[in-house]
Amino acid sequence: MKPYDYLIVGSGLFGATFAYRARQAGKRCLVIDKRPHLGGNVYCADIEGIHVHQYGAHIFHTSDKTVWDFVTSLVPFNRYTNSPVANYRGELYNLPFNMNTFAELWGVRTPEEAKAKIDEQRAEALAALDGREPANLEEQALCLVGKDIFCKLIKEYTEKQWGRDCKELPAFIIRRLPVRFVFDNNYFNDAYQGIPIDGYNVLTGKLLEGIETRTGCDFFKEYKDSWRSVADRLVYTGPIDEYFDFRFGRLDWRTVSFRTRVEDTPNYQGNAVVNYTSREVPYTRIIEHKHFEMFGQAVYDNPKTVISEEYSAEYKPGMEQFYPVNDARNNVLAERYRALAAEEKDVLFGGRLAEYRYYDMAPVIARALAVAVF
Numbered sequence: 003m004k005p006y007d008y009l010i011v012g013s014g015l016f017g018a019t020f021a022y023r024a025r026q027a028g029k030r031c032l033v034i035d036k037r038p039h040l041g042g043n044v045y046c047a048d049i050e051g052i053h054v055h056q057y058g059a060h061i062f063h064t065s066d067k068t069v070w071d072f073v074t075s076l077v078p079f080n081r082y083t084n085s086p087v088a089n090y091r092g093e094l095y096n097l098p099f100n101m102n103t104f105a106e107l108w109g110v111r112t113p114e115e116a117k118a119k120i121d122e123q124r125a126e127a128l129a130a131l132d133g134r135e136p137a138n139l140e141e142q143a144l145c146l147v148g149k150d151i152f153c154k155l156i157k158e159y160t161e162k163q164w165g166r167d168c169k170e171l172p173a174f175i176i177r178r179l180p181v182r183f184v185f186d187n188n189y190f191n192d193a194y195q196g197i198p199i200d201g202y203n204v205l206t207g208k209l210l211e212g213i214e215t216r217t218g219c220d221f222f223k224e225y226k227d228s229w230r231s232v233a234d235r236l237v238y239t240g241p242i243d244e245y246f247d248f249r250f251g252r253l254d255w256r257t258v259s260f261r262t263r264v265e266d267t268p269n270y271q272g273n274a275v276v277n278y279t280s281r282e283v284p285y286t287r288i289i290e291h292k293h294f295e296m297f298g299q300a301v302y303d304n305p306k307t308v309i310s311e312e313y314s315a316e317y318k319p320g321m322e323q324f325y326p327v328n329d330a331r332n333n334v335l336a337e338r339y340r341a342l343a344a345e346e347k348d349v350l351f352g353g354r355l356a357e358y359r360y361y362d363m364a365p366v367i368a369r370a371l372a373v374a375v376f
């Protein structure tokens with residue numbers, strides 16, 4: 003008999019959730035990860051007693067009650083509510099676009115006044131198109147929200163994110179730009195949101211409790227040719243193109259690099275997320291990690307804080323693969339790899355890297371729960 007029923011490559015939320023369910027069903031699992039820690043992208047480093055989201059800020063949000071009940075049965079969550087602030091050349095605006103934003107932008111006081119302002123600016127943009135469809139992201143956004151919101155809060159931020167002028171970006175990237183005519187800074191519309199109390203490592207620790215794990219273990223170096231001798235089945239959550247040795251070429255990604263530092267103050271920016279929407283500032287956002295988990299006096303009980311500047315960048319081999327690029331080339335390439343994956347015997351491909359799909363945390367857990375049926 004082989005030592006394991008499942009070899010699971012990757013200890014992120016997909017691999018860990020699958021492993022949890024497999025163990026409950028009495029399956030013997032080995033979970034490996036090439037990183038020096040478990041947890042995948044939700045892993046947090048402890049710096050100055052603060053949980054630092056090492057692979058980018060992660061805010062759990064969902065309306066899927068099954069997923070919420072599942073995660074909260076493992077660990078309690080806090081009441082963190084994402085309400086980012088935008089800094090445009092020193093002017094501060096609440097996000098997402100809502101009555102607080104409009105009051106600050108135009109001094110309007112009622113939803114009616116705000117709507118009239120937006121409608122007036124949208125009409126200007128539509129008139130400029132003279133009946134034709136928006137040809138690029140800039141025209142599209144102007145038609146959706148008008149020039150003031152576009153120029154101060156969208157244009158330069160989007161250009162930093164994509165490394166290209168908004169006129170060179172396709173219109174479809176922005177299909178909708180929700181505007182709210184209420185004083186509500188809650189970024190998400192979901193029924194449930196929060197951060198696990200004591201951090202994400204506690205959540206992934208619970209999922210992987212009692213399961214054999216190995217970190218610093220690269221599937222391609224240690225198991226690619228021999229995994230069938232240790233396990234009956236493989237669950238693979240790494241990059242799909244790498245599994246097939248880049249046979250059809252490499253898939254493209256966008257990445258983000260982080261400059262993290264400790265600041266000698268208890269409260270650096272007063273919010274977890276501040277977007278810098280002007281091009282003079284090279285980074286897109288500053289994350290102040292303590293505000294995800296410390297509230298009220300607790301912010302001041304720790305005299306230090308940890309912040310991360312985020313820089314959007316083109317992915318090159320060796321960097322972290324973060325966001326799939328959904329253009330024609332990559333969509334076709336990903337489909338070809340998915341077709342190969344469907345033919346692979348005894349292997350389940352799951353999660354954001356193996357499916358080449360952007361997934362939030364809740365949908366990735368939902369997907370793992372759906373396929374972990376024994």
Ligand SMILES: Cc1cc2nc3c(=O)[nH]c(=O)nc-3n(C[C@H](O)[C@H](O)[C@H](O)COP(=O)(O)OP(=O)(O)OC[C@H]3O[C@@H](n4cnc5c(N)ncnc54)[C@H](O)[C@@H]3O)c2cc1C
Nearest residue numbers: 012014015016036042043058060061221240353354362363
């Ligand atoms: C910058 C950023 C911010 C995000 N913010 C949010 C948010 O606020 N809210 C939200 O809901 N979602 C957010 N997400 C999405 C979230 O990160 C994903 O839903 C989640 O990480 C997916 O889990 P996964 O298991 O598929 O992948 P991962 O967490 O990436 O796990 C895959 C694991 O496989 C390992 N691996 C890969 N190749 C090998 C190999 N050859 N050998 C061994 N191990 C290997 C990797 O080291 C990694 O640990 C964000 C994503 C990014 C990129």
